[in-house]
Amino acid sequence: MRKTKIIATLGPATDDPKILTKLLQRVDVVRINLAHGSWGAKDKASHQKKIRMVRKISKKIKKPIAILVDLKGNKIRIGNFKNEAIELKKNSLITIRFTEEEISRHDKEIVVNADYVFDNVAVKDTILLDDGLIKLEVKKIQSKKRQLTCKVHEGGLLLRGKGLEVSNKIINQPGLNEGDKKDLKRLAKLDIDWVALSFVNQASDVNQAREVLSGLNSNTKLIAKIERVAAINQLYWIIKASDGIMVARGDLALECGPGELTGLQKNIIKQTVQGNKIVITATQMMESMIHNPTPTRAEMTDVSNAVLDGTDAVMLSAETAIGKYPIETVESMSEVCSGAELYEESVSKTDTYKFNELQKVDEAIAVSSINIARNMN
Known part of the structure; x- marks a missing residue:
């Protein structure tokens, strides 16, 4: 019997009730990421409809499934395009316009509703999109138009709503914004088990969220996502304030660099275990299975090491949300976790x-x- 819990993120790949049923038969927790999708009543795959469907199928298959909902947080995200995505080609130029407008005017423009970021950018800065998969260099700053002209160093397909980071710059933001508070009020009325707080800086961010939920008579448990270097310095107090910790390796790697990530992951897991709280290891654990039916050896080792380090759960994101092989991915992860648990070190x-x-x-x-x-x- 596998001890390590598996968390699968829901998305277009799991909207089919038959696929979702197969998924729920194999996982322990499902994750709904509020950064994607909507609360709209007309949306066939709205957040509340996903929650109701999970509860309905869970009851039908007679298996308890926990629901984890991920708040948007203060991650800087790009706006929408006229189409689903745009293609950024290497050495081409792209404009980033800081505005409250939600849709770009053409395919050579990206809109961002985070004006404070513009004031922290300089020429030659590196801008990272989609967790660093796409890299841009700032070539020109136009203050009156509040826009940047950037050269694409590493291109690719850019989907709407993806994250934006300025490399090697820490831009301070509050841990809980008004949008998060509104979402907490919606979630308090729904049947969910966990809420994950994005971009937590300090224990007060967790306490603030708990106060909001307590005021709504909700006992929903809180997971603090560790994805900022600032949070590492406050880790002891964040652990004490939270019900659990998530090692969110995507944004954390962008802030600390790839060389420090492994050590930080091990330290976060160790401290969380010592603090008697649950710990989740997340991000790109079986990323190649978005397109391939089997994991790489490196991915198998990554999952195994997280289990051996003492993680309570491992999480799948795009692999099950938009991947071609959501069921095969969960089965592969389960097999790897069970194998790692056989060792005395685990x-x-x-x-x-x-x-x-x-x-x-x-x-x-x-x-x-x-x-x-x-x-x-």
Whole structure:
């Protein structure tokens, strides 16, 4: 029996009820990312319809499925295009216009509704799009028009709503914005189990979200996503304030650099385990399976190492949301997790639990049950 939980992100690839049923039979948690999709009543795949469908199928197959909802947070995102996406070709020029308009005027323009970013950009800065897959260099700044002219160094297909980062620059933003608060109010009325807070900087960001939920008589648990270097410096207090931690490696890697990411991941997992909170490892765990039916050896090793480090759950994002092989991806991940758990090095993290710090009776019973089962083989 696999101990490590698998979280699968829902999206267009899982909208078919038959596919969703197969997915729910294989996973433990589903994730709904509010950065994509809508609350619109006319939207056939709206957030609330997804939640209702999961609960309906979960009841039908007689399997409890937890629902995790990811808030948008303050991630800087590009606006919409006239079509679903635009193609950015290497060495071509592209304009980034900072405006409240939501749709670009043509295919050589990107709109961004984050005016404060413009004031932090300089010529020769590197702008990263879609978690760093696309790289631009700022060539010209037009202050009156509030726009940048950029040269494409690494191109590709750019979908609407993708993230934007200015490389090697920390742009301070509040942890919980008005949009997040509105979403929390909507979520408090729905049957969900977890809310993931994006771009948490400090414990007060978590406390603020908890106050909003408490005011709505909601006991929904909170996951703090660690994706900023600033959060690393406040990790102890963030862990204490949260119900769990997510190692969100995509944006974290953009801030800290690839050389530091592995060490940070291990440290975050270790500290979270010592703090008696659950920990999720996420981002590109089986990225190649968006297009391929089998994972790479590197992806197998990545998932295995996360399990051996003590992660409670591993998360799939685009692999199940828009990938060609959502079911095969979950099956591959499950097999890898089960294999990693066979090793003695993957002894359950209950050995490191501080029993005197367990605050709930059900937690103490669960941990004790695991120890009894292991000792009795």
